[in-house]
Amino acid sequence: MTALDLSTLGAGFSDEALGSQSVFRAALHALSHPGRAVTLPHDAQTPSRGHPASAALLLALLDPDCTLWLSPSLAGSDAAAWLRFHTGCVLVDTPVAAQFAWVAQGDECPRLGSFAQGSDAYPDQSTTCVVDVVALDEGGTDAWTLRGPGIRDSASIAVVGLPRTGATAFAAQWRANQEAFPRGIDVFLASPRQIVGLPRTTRIETHMAQEA
Amino acid sequence: MFHAFDTEPAGRPLDRAQWMATLARAPLELLEPALGTHAQGTPQWLRAPETGLVMVQGRAGGSGERFNLGEVTVTRCALRLGEVGSAVGVAYVMGRSHRHAQLAAVADALLQDPAQQPLLDTQLLAPVRRHLELQRAQRHASAQSSKVEFFTVAREAGDTEGEADAE
Numbered sequence: 001m002t003a004l005d006l007s008t009l010g011a012g013f014s015d016e017a018l019g020s021q022s023v024f025r026a027a028l029h030a031l032s033h034p035g036r037a038v039t040l041p042h043d044a045q046t047p048s049r050g051h052p053a054s055a056a057l058l059l060a061l062l063d064p065d066c067t068l069w070l071s072p073s074l075a076g077s078d079a080a081a082w083l084r085f086h087t088g089c090v091l092v093d094t095p096v097a098a099q100f101a102w103v104a105q106g107d108e109c110p111r112l113g114s115f116a117q118g119s120d121a122y123p124d125q126s127t128t129c130v131v132d133v134v135a136l137d138e139g140g141t142d143a144w145t146l147r148g149p150g151i152r153d154s155a156s157i158a159v160v161g162l163p164r165t166g167a168t169a170f171a172a173q174w175r176a177n178q179e180a181f182p183r184g185i186d187v188f189l190a191s192p193r194q195i196v197g198l199p200r201t202t203r204i205e206t207h208m209a210q211e212a
Numbered sequence: 213m214f215h216a217f218d219t220e221p222a223g224r225p226l227d228r229a230q231w232m233a234t235l236a237r238a239p240l241e242l243l244e245p246a247l248g249t250h251a252q253g254t255p256q257w258l259r260a261p262e263t264g265l266v267m268v269q270g271r272a273g274g275s276g277e278r279f280n281l282g283e284v285t286v287t288r289c290a291l292r293l294g295e296v297g298s299a300v301g302v303a304y305v306m307g308r309s310h311r312h313a314q315l316a317a318v319a320d321a322l323l324q325d326p327a328q329q330p331l332l333d334t335q336l337l338a339p340v341r342r343h344l345e346l347q348r349a350q351r352h353a354s355a356q357s358s359k360v361e362f363f364t365v366a367r368e369a370g371d372t373e374g375e376a377d378a379e
Contacts, residue, residue: 006258006290006300006302007296007297007299007300008296008297009258009300011256011257011258012259016260045296085258085290086259
């Protein structure tokens with residue numbers, strides 16, 4: 001057993017129940033309206049590495065039964081100790097073993113196919129990924145067009161600074177993820193204050209797709 | 213891992229596990245006055261006091277297979293007295309007393325400061341150790357008063373011959 005260094009650790013939600021409930025509500029809202037940027041209200045003292053919104057989201061979602069994979073720069077930071085202390089989650093070394101994954105801005109995201117995909121009988125056992133990006137803007141010229149359940153006609157979201165996901169583009173991997181339904185991963189994109197839900201049912205149309 | 217926290221070797225520098233074990237069993241009447249103003253302030257909570265169950269495991273004879281002995285109610289908390297970067301006090305105490313957990317954690321945080329350690333050691337830890345010692349002696353004495361000595365008449369080697377003679 002290794003002792004955590006607690007001296008630099010921040011506090012969690014000031015009220016554990018109400019704090020995680022309001023974040024959970026926002027997460028539900030984000031997943032039921034894919035492509036909508038949802039502001040996460042929280043009062044946790046989040047770690048220095050990683051976005052506050054993603055830290056608060058994971059703080060609300062994780063418990064001691066959960067396994068978590070962290071991207072390299074997060075795994076070596078106070079974020080790992082912070083989540084371990086407050087949630088008691090188990091850190092794992094491989095994305096495929098994780099129920100939750102957190103990719104920091106600037107780190108390379110593993111291929112989406114390398115996360116746990118769930119099975120046809122238990123599609124819920126796939127990984128839920130939280131991916132930090134620089135900014136999320138609804139609309140804009142360079143935006144993705146999203147279609148699928150929870151979206152009336154189409155939603156448009158511009159994602160700035162998406163981590164690289166191996167050799168192929170995120171949108172192409174996302175298509176494969178979406179076609180594997182009911183299996184597949186769910187993604188939360190997080191800017192410092194906001195999150196956008198991308199459930200596995202959502203289709204992404206990029207304006208670059210035709211050219212690539 | 214087995215620690216005999218009650219038999220403290222003399223002259224050894226204080227170690228954290230040892231004082232945390234002592235504080236966890238300290239009565240509130242000794243903790244409150246010894247901590248003075250530190251006991252009154254509102255600490256910065258890392259983990260507010262929460263009560264739960266902990267499975268206690270035992271080994272028969274201290275070396276047998278591990279087995280679940282039973283659950284005990286434990287209250288734990290973690291707090292910080294100063295700014296971020298200062299020592300974090302942690303306490304796990306048996307029972308449901310949030311106040312006890314808080315004061316034990318405050319004392320743990322203060323004891324990690326080398327400047328405060330000697331004073332707290334004499335003002336807080338020494339009386340608590342005396343109290344625990346006394347408590348143990350009393351329990352020992354009350355147990356001893358109900359002690360029953362069993363006597364068995366052991367036959368000596370020569371007796372078998374004597375019996376044979378009598379027949």
